Amino acid sequence: MRPKTIEWTGKKMRIVDQTRLPERLVYLDCSTPQQVWRAIRRLEVRGAPAIGIAAAMGIVLGARRSRAVRYKNFMKELRGIAQYLGSARPTAVNLFWALKRMMGVAEREKIDDIPLLKERLEREALKILEEDNIVCSAIGQHGAPLLKSGSTVLTHCNAGGLATAEYGTALSVVFAAHEQGKKIHVFVDETRPLLQGARLTAWELMNQGIPATLICDNMAATVMAEGRVSIVVTGADRIAANGDTANKIGTYGLARLAAAHRIPFYIAAPLSTVDLEISSGKEIPIEQRDPDEVRKIGDRQIAPRGVDVYNPAFDVTPAQFIKGIITEAGIIRPPYRRNIAKAFGKKRIQLRKTGSAAGKPKN
Numbered sequence: 085m086r087p088k089t090i091e092w093t094g095k096k097m098r099i100v101d102q103t104r105l106p107e108r109l110v111y112l113d114c115s116t117p118q119q120v121w122r123a124i125r126r127l128e129v130r131g132a133p134a135i136g137i138a139a140a141m142g143i144v145l146g147a148r149r150s151r152a153v154r155y156k157n158f159m160k161e162l163r164g165i166a167q168y169l170g171s172a173r174p175t176a177v178n179l180f181w182a183l184k185r186m187m188g189v190a191e192r193e194k195i196d197d198i199p200l201l202k203e204r205l206e207r208e209a210l211k212i213l214e215e216d217n218i219v220c221s222a223i224g225q226h227g228a229p230l231l232k233s234g235s236t237v238l239t240h241c242n243a244g245g246l247a248t249a250e251y252g253t254a255l256s257v258v259f260a261a262h263e264q265g266k267k268i269h270v271f272v273d274e275t276r277p278l279l280q281g282a283r284l285t286a287w288e289l290m291n292q293g294i295p296a297t298l299i300c301d302n303m304a305a306t307v308m309a310e311g312r313v314s315i316v317v318t319g320a321d322r323i324a325a326n327g328d329t330a331n332k333i334g335t336y337g338l339a340r341l342a343a344a345h346r347i348p349f350y351i352a353a354p355l356s357t358v359d360l361e362i363s364s365g366k367e368i369p370i371e372q373r374d375p376d377e378v379r380k381i382g383d384r385q386i387a388p389r390g391v392d393v394y395n396p397a398f399d400v401t402p403a404q405f406i407k408g409i410i411t412e413a414g415i416i417r418p419p420y421r422r423n424i425a426k427a428f429g430k431k432r433i434q435l436r437k438t439g440s441a442a443g444k445p446k447n
Contacts, residue, residue, distance in 0.1 A: 131247020243319025327420025328365025
């Protein structure tokens with residue numbers, strides 16, 4: 085069984101504290117928006133879909149603390165909470181997608197029945213959580229045919245269950261293929277500077293009994309040149325309307341290496357990660373993080389104190405290097421601007437037919 089990255093206890097949000105892995109599986113409770121903000125900022129919860137769910141629950145926690153009796157006053161408080169939570173991290177669009185969705189629920193009601201509004205906000209947050217499992221499972225089912233028995237997958241950072249509610253995006257493709265009985269081997273980039281690949285992805289794969297080999301980031305070219313990689317699959321934090329994709333720093337380099345070695349490079353992400361308001365990757369805001377994340381590993385100093393550091397958390401892979409984007413609506417292929425728009429239409433049709441996203445989560 086995969087651990088549930090995020091749960092709603094009825095009173096609090098419970099998350100896996102990802103800063104404690106792989107040594108210990110520790111759960112952390114958040115009961116205020118401030119605690120949710122800190123959890124997102126400190127990467128105790130991370131991954132674009134997961135922080136979107138966390139933000140939705142942060143809205144619920146903030147709403148519960150409100151003593152407003154009038155809709156106008158309640159909405160003023162709620163907008164402040166949404167703005168505050170949105171300041172935690174700038175790149176992953178799922179954070180803002182979830183906040184917008186939650187605010188939309190409150191803005192449509194316009195009633196002074198504040199307890200009812202709070203109840204509906206909680207219901208919407210739980211719906212976002214439930215949909216994530218369904219969507220991620222569908223991503224896995226659409227992506228699994230790309231892998232044959234004997235395939236070797238190279239992945240970067242962590243796009244597994246820990247980056248979502250439970251099932252994952254890029255790793256959902258691997259999980260689904262493994263569940264189908266295919267023999268899959270995964271090369272895991274350690275992912276400097278915070279080692280999400282080494283700490284989290286390797287841990288998840290080992291827990292699922294999937295063969296994995298950990299490599300340093302600068303070994304990827306050699307592994308490809310030796311013919312050890314069949315396909316590269318990574319997650320995404322924001323996808324522009326033209327298919328340009330922001331993901332963990334180092335992803336762009338992998339895409340260029342894959343192109344040079346004629347290895348297919350895929351992105352796996354829910355459609356909620358697509359930002360249709362951004363025309364290209366040039367408009368995606370890139371988070372700059374604490375220089376000490378590079379100067380240190382954990383608490384150990386590995387570089388001179390005070391040395392200048394450039395520490396962008398993400399880079400942008402141009403669409404020309406992406407063979408396909410694996411989503412819950414299927415695999416989107418070039419030309420991306422046209423086919424991404426079609427995928428949103430396809431998902432709307434699926435929702436009307438089924439009342440939910442396609443796919444069924446597996447344990």
